[in-house]
Amino acid sequence: MASGIKDKVVILGAGCSKFGERWDCEPADLMAEAFEECIADAGIDKSQIEAAWQSTGIDAYSVGPGAMPLSMGLRLPYIPVTRLENYCASGTEAFRAATYAVASGACDIALAMGFEKLKDTGYGGLPQRSRGVSNDLYYPNLSAPGMFAQLAAGYRAKYGTSKEDLKRAMAHVSVKSHANGMKNPKAHLQRLITEEQAMNAMMIADPIGLFDCCGVSDGAACAIVTTPEIAKSLGKQNLVGVKALQMCASNGEEGGFDGWDGSYVKTTRIAAKRAYEEAGITKPREQISMTEVHDCFSVTEMVTMEDLFLSEDGGAVKDVLDGVFDADGEVPCQIDGGLKCFGHPIGASGLRMLYEMYLQLSGRAGDRQLADPKLGLTHNLGGFPHQNVVSVAIVGAYGV
């Protein structure tokens, strides 16, 4: 058994741009905005960065392929720079690559930068795009909400949940995230909504309505990682260490074999179990202080609470409505507004989540600071509910 990543790498600095419809910004502008905050926080010079990873989800619509956007955008000092794409988990993938590079000893200080420029399409929602020449011949021409609405149908069928109860729980998820987003000056959407508004909003993909969908945003987020020893030598205190970094990718069983009923995401469950083991967590609901999960749609967040073992199977509707995941609940979720309100520039999202966890664990989260968080979990889910990639990362106070 591998020894795992726990406490081998710490976050030296993190940064995040304002998310939103940044009509006046090129991707490089967004990256620079995040990077300036990050490098100042890290307290190092750009020349000390030895390798970098760039994550984008839909680069064809913003910057094209390759790593030039990052290396040119920040004028990095002729170091190895690699572009990564892995659906909505791209940001966490970049972080994983940088963390592993440091843990391996291949370099001392590495940068993970995620960004996306989505608002150059001329319409709302994510860009239309090919899913591959052959796949396009038979895949349904589905939108992202259409993909994740499948979870609602599967969940209702499995647990006999009424449409009304499910829709109300979904609404609660969004109302909570809007309330959290109000306290985040970098969030894309900063307004309160009511459950009634969410339940009665325009239908996008049954039963997902407008307020069940996350923001489609421009933005960038990044982190600089190093070893605990180097961080200490640089005078850093209250270090935030990486406790677990797990990924899981579907192999087609969920969609192609008869076990999966559409009520859960298999890969999340596998990645979560591995992450808890890597971090030494045995009772997640008690031990995890807060989560940033992939709430691309409200129903995704609700189902994810079960997939992360924070709710019992079939228990998420009640837990959500009981406020377990509200800001003042037992395990606050999306304390920064989540994808829902902070926004979802795809390649940036995983790093945006880690940015928030880092701020919270460092006690620097401003109005939305939680009381003494110990462990934060981030989760990304990209693709379809039945074939996808999932990342689960856990960060916490170093050495604790």
Next chain:
Amino acid sequence: MRGITAYGAYLPKARLQKRVIADANAWFDPGLKGLAKGEKTMCNWDEDAITMAVEAYTDCLGKAPGQTPAALLLASTSLPFNDRQSSVVVAEALNLNIADLRTMDITSSQRASTSGLLSALDIAAGGQEAVLVASEHRRAKCASREEMLYGDGAAAIAVGSENVIAELVASHSQAVDFIDHFRGEGQDFDYGWEERWVRDEGYMKIIPDTVNALLAKAGVSAADIAHFILPTEQGRVPAMVAKKLGIDGAAIADNLLQSVGITGTAHAILLLAHRLEQAAPGDLVLLTGFGQGCDALLFKVTDAIKKQRPVKGVNGFLDNGRPEENYNKYQSFNDLLEKELGKRSEVNKQAYLSAMYRARGLTNSFLGGKCTACNTVQMPKHKYCVNPECGAYDTQEDHPMVGAKGHVATWTADTLTFDYSPPAYFGMVTFEGGGRIMMDMSEVDPETFDTGSEVSVHFRLKQIDHQAGFRKYFWKAIQA
């Protein structure tokens, strides 16, 4: 003995109420009100002459695998390709034995179907089985008579020399360059001449001439004809021609003008199928096809007719309609409007012919893979078995899934994504006997549809590229 061995039909579910056409256009041409009775069949946006042909064949012969007709002939004047043989697409969708199959598209006349039937019967004379499918989806100008009169539909006739249900007695054909209407190269619509002239100089002369020659050849009296089929949009013409020939009025086949409309060259075969549903052993059936001349075929029904019935037949499809009152939807589905489809419709529609060729087992024939090591059925076919207990490499054989009964496991109605008829329904379908796939759904009834709904799969249009003139097909789940 050679003759008809099976018959079947297909009519689209949507039935456009003709009064909505008149309501929209009577300000311009009040004469349309006189044609506004009843309804007509209307293709969904994802149906065309090819998809309806697949359905009609299936109604005729079922989905039994291993059918090996020697020839598949497709008659239509509205085939989606000028150069890509549509009958081959139909043959692959039907999983016919394409390694040993003659195919042919027969077109350019309303008489194409009866001429095609004669060719099929010629093949049957050589001791082989052949199937003639006729399918039509014509477009008509806004506020035209044709818009009122044309319906969409398809029908199929199998011919051979065993288990004959209607024996060919005789046939006769005439070729006359009588142009009641034409559709020139590159033209979308028909251009026709005055009805009265078409009636007096065309129907009333050419058909009696041909039929009389046939009856003389067969030694049959017109009075003995039990079923007289004359496809025409002119309501009174069949009775006038029958009277002139001496055919009993009770023998005249209903042209279904107020329930289907005239389905172009498919109409002769559709009416033949309709009459065969009511025919008794010993009946004489006279089929005529009119267009630049005339084909006349005389059949005698045998005792075997009682044993061979279509799956649904014309009557079954007539009873299975859904009234459509949205004229704009009809015009949109027939691409008769310069419609704002939204930027999401600007998806990549390129044909990628090499990838399509590789994928055609799945896309044309809906073949899955069946693992010879563990019998797991999977879609699409894959190099490795999907069963985690097996995982064997290179063990999968083609497995036809078309007839499999499916159930909806997950679904949504997506209004964000582009669809010609939003919302787009799609979801995971699990098939009895194994196999599951995330697929599009069509013609969903939102009142009754949910997880668990039973579905069957149907060959439908997936994507249309109007710029390149290309269209892609795939299978869609439709509620049982």
